[in-house]
Structures are given as structure tokens and as C-alpha cells.
Amino acid sequence: MNGIHDLGGAQGYGPVFFEPDEPVFHGEWEQRVLGMFPALFATGQFHVDEFRHAIERMGPIEYLRGTYYEHWLHAFETLLVEKGLVTAGELDNGKPDSGRTASPALAPDMVAGLLATGASARMDEEKPARFKVGDEVRVVNKHPSGHTRIPRYARGKLGTIALDHGAFVYPDTVAHGQGAHPQHVYSVSFAATELWGSDAAPKDTVRIDLWDDYLEAP
Numbered sequence: 635m636n637g638i639h640d641l642g643g644a645q646g647y648g649p650v651f652f653e654p655d656e657p658v659f660h661g662e663w664e665q666r667v668l669g670m671f672p673a674l675f676a677t678g679q680f681h682v683d684e685f686r687h688a689i690e691r692m693g694p695i696e697y698l699r700g701t702y703y704e705h706w707l708h709a710f711e712t713l714l715v716e717k718g719l720v721t722a723g724e725l726d727n728g729k730p731d732s733g734r735t736a737s738p739a740l741a742p743d744m745v746a747g748l749l750a751t752g753a754s755a756r757m758d759e760e761k762p763a764r765f766k767v768g769d770e771v772r773v774v775n776k777h778p779s780g781h782t783r784i785p786r787y788a789r790g791k792l793g794t795i796a797l798d799h800g801a802f803v804y805p806d807t808v809a810h811g812q813g814a815h816p817q818h819v820y821s822v823s824f825a826a827t828e829l830w831g832s833d834a835a836p837k838d839t840v841r842i843d844l845w846d847d848y849l850e851a852p
Contacts, residue, residue, distance in 0.1 A: 635690055638698060672748050673739070676744055676748050679719065681808050682755065756802050757800075757802060761816050772793075784844070788842055791829055792828055795821075796822065798819075799843065804817055819845050820843070820844055822841065823841050
């Protein structure tokens with residue numbers, strides 16, 4: 635979906651500031667939020683694209699004011715309420731409603747496997763590829779109202795297939811509970827001038843991972 639989260643190529647937000655000797659976490663609460671992700675993900679509470687779409691649905695002002703882990707916490711709260719695992723009242727007062735049972739916990743013997751695989755969305759099934767390495771492709775110029783991984787700055791642009799990663803779940807459907815619909819994901823190489831115009835460095839290229847349905851023959 636088009637929204638404030640899609641900042642690639644956008645202008646007017648000022649310089650990017652780097653914090654010298656920046657710590658991994660700015661507070662203990664950030665560590666706890668990070669730990670919530672594998673605990674919830676591994677027990678099947680949501681898919682990673684549902685998580686991304688929950689962040690995309692934040693209000694523009696809230697999104698810009700929020701920090702990285704505040705975005706994560708918003709997504710957890712949104713999804714857990716929507717899926718009936720907690721209520722808005724429980725979030726407000728920090729106490730479980732009477733009669734409710736706890737959701738499944740991440741067992742210790744699950745942690746090593748989760749960390750080793752990174753919870754990949756790769757699909758093992760054989761799926762024919764629409765394109766091959768070296769093919770010239772154009773990114774479709776679509777603006778869906780739901781979740782998508784097509785950055786706005788690449789829509790309608792010409793690129794070349796540089797690598798075929800294999801088949802993965804399709805974000806645009808799995809984010810909305812409409813099935814995996816696996817398809818190939820390609821690393822597509824774009825000339826910087828194609829994306830950013832004549833002011834871009836003429837020898838620079840940008841690679842973007844894009845699904846079959848995001849591409850068409852030029």
C-alpha cells in the first residue's frame with residue numbers, strides 16, 4: 635500500500651543523523667520488544683508480512699514520531715488484538731481478563747532452530763519461473779490498497795534479472811490471510827539513472843528483490 639512507511643526516494647525529510655558509538659539498544663524495553671518477535675512468530679501468532687502490514691497501517695504522524703521498536707510494539711498490539719489473543723482493555727491495564735488462558739510459549743528447544751533458519755519464507759515446492767537471468771523486465775505500475783513489497787520509486791522502471799532466489803510466499807496475499815501463492819523472487823538490477831534520473835551517478839546500479847507478479851515483459 636502507499637503510505638508514509640515507503641520513504642525510498644522521498645525528499646524533504648532532512649539529513650540522516652548518525653549517533654556516535656550508538657548502543658545496540660537504547661533501553662531495556664527495546665530488548666524486551668525484540669524478544670517478543672520470535673516468541674510470537676514461532677508459535678504461529680502471525681506471519682512476517684502481517685507484521686509489516688500492521689506497521690504500514692500506523693498513522694503518518696505516529697509513524698514519523700515513533701522509533702524503530704515503537705513501530706514493532708504497535709504491530710504486536712494491533713495484531714494480537716485483531717486475532718483475539720488479547721483485548722484492548724488488557725493492553726490498557728496490563729492485567730489479563732478473568733477466565734482467559736495464556737497463549738502458547740516459545741519452548742527453549744525451539745530457539746536454536748528458529749535462530750538458525752531466520753524463519754525463512756522460502757517454499758520447497760517446485761514452481762516455474764516466469765523470467766530468467768538476463769531478461770529485461772519492467773516493474774508493474776500498480777498501487778494496491780493492501781500490503782505489497784513493490785517500492786514506489788521502482789514502479790514502471792526497467793531493470794534486468796540478475797539472480798533467481800527461488801520460490802517464496804507471496805507477500806500481497808499472505809499478509810491478508812489469503813494463502814501463500816508461492817512464486818519466484820528475483821534480484822533485479824536497475825541503473826541508478828533509471829530510478830533517480832540524470833542527476834544520479836551514471837555507473838551506479840541498485841538491486842531490488844521482486845516477485846514474479848511485480849514484473850512484466852517490457
